[in-house]
């Protein structure tokens with residue numbers, strides 16, 4: 001019996017402690033510590049450049065119901081069409097952009113007929129359209145950054161529009177002329193919080209790898225979820241009323257090179273939490289009919305009830321809780337009611353979500369890339385910004401992704 005009362009876990013703990021003690025005291029441990037320090041950046045990561053892109057086909061929201069019921073050959077569903085018309089009018093969206101147009105849809109009756117399998121055809125389109133849209137956004141970010149694409153060291157790509165091996169990341173790296181040694185990471189099926197998740201991952205990479213320059217790209221096409229209306233599936237028309245196509249790209253790095261790089265926002269802290277009892281509130285799955293995504297009626301109410309607690313948990317440890325109106329806010333505009341819930345839940349002044357409302361109005365909900373559009377919009381008004389702000393992603397879980405930012409331009 002060793003002196004631990006016969007408890008094997010305690011015996012293991014004791015032997016680990018002594019191993020750790022001898023390691024930390026050894027010269028090798030100190031060399032390893034120095035190696036790790038040398039690998040890490042000294043300063044926090046910053047957003048160094050932002051780019052966004054949309055496909056060419058623009059549909060005005062006031063015309064959307066006519067367009068949608070015409071292209072899906074369902075004009076006989078008059079009650080459903082008036083309902084979509086009403087929802088569009090109250091959506092606070094003016095227009096949206098789509099990769100698909102009437103010609104593409106007429107060539108693919110399987111995208112409209114719920115009885116026909118359509119995943120293969122959707123995936124074939126996504127395989128080229130998603131990396132090309134991501135590349136359009138990334139080229140703008142690279143141009144603003146001002147350094148050669150080959151100096152990007154890491155690539156993080158997020159999408160739910162398809163899933164391929166190799167993925168969008170490899171095709172995107174080739175379209176942009178990134179170095180073959182670029183370290184690639186794909187994030188699939190993170191829903192609308194994917195842009196915030198990619199930024200969080202980029203911050204960790206940049207801070208843990210000295211001189212890393214991380215390109216993140218999010219791109220989504222609503223085509224993956226496009227289908228005809230059906231009275232038994234009300235959530236279909238909610239998706240059709242809100243979602244549009246877009247891509248956002250951001251370059252992230254620590255210790256900016258002052259002669260070329262101009263940091264936009266310092267990434268102060270990032271966290272993720274879950275709204276309790278809400279995993280049913282935004283649910284998606286890939287099926288033989290494409291992605292089926294169901295945002296529930298309850299999402300706005302769940303956010304209203306829980307957002308202040310989520311922000312207290314994320315910002316309290318930084319001493320930033322409670323003073324919500326002293327911060328700027330880049331909130332994912334999932335829908336008008338989602339923004340109303342965040343505004344009411346945090347008692348924000350009405351101008352605090354102006355950038356999110358502007359992006360919703362101009363583009364609709366482009367899933368994970370939308371928050372990058374909001375960040376881009378916010379930096380255009382940097383003279384009027386408070387020093388500190390919050391990027392807030394909302395996605396299935398319900399997941400709340402929070403990143404505290406410091407405006408470095410003003």
Ligand SMILES: CC(C)(COP(=O)(O)OP(=O)(O)OC[C@H]1O[C@@H](n2cnc3c(N)ncnc32)[C@H](O)[C@@H]1OP(=O)(O)O)[C@@H](O)C(=O)NCCC(=O)NCCSC(=O)CC(=O)O
Nearest residue numbers: 090091191192234235282295296297334335336337395396
């Ligand atoms: C869609 C809206 C613009 C509609 O606003 P309105 O002012 O017209 O009023 P409303 O809320 O009463 O809704 C109008 C009609 O649509 C119905 N309706 C509303 N939400 C619905 C839903 N999720 N599923 C099915 N039907 C729904 C209502 O019952 C009502 O039907 P009737 O007229 O028959 O009474 C708004 O409700 C909204 O913004 N909702 C939030 C949308 C959302 O969930 N976004 C998140 C997407 S996911 C996301 O961003 C992140 C992610 O998870 O990945």
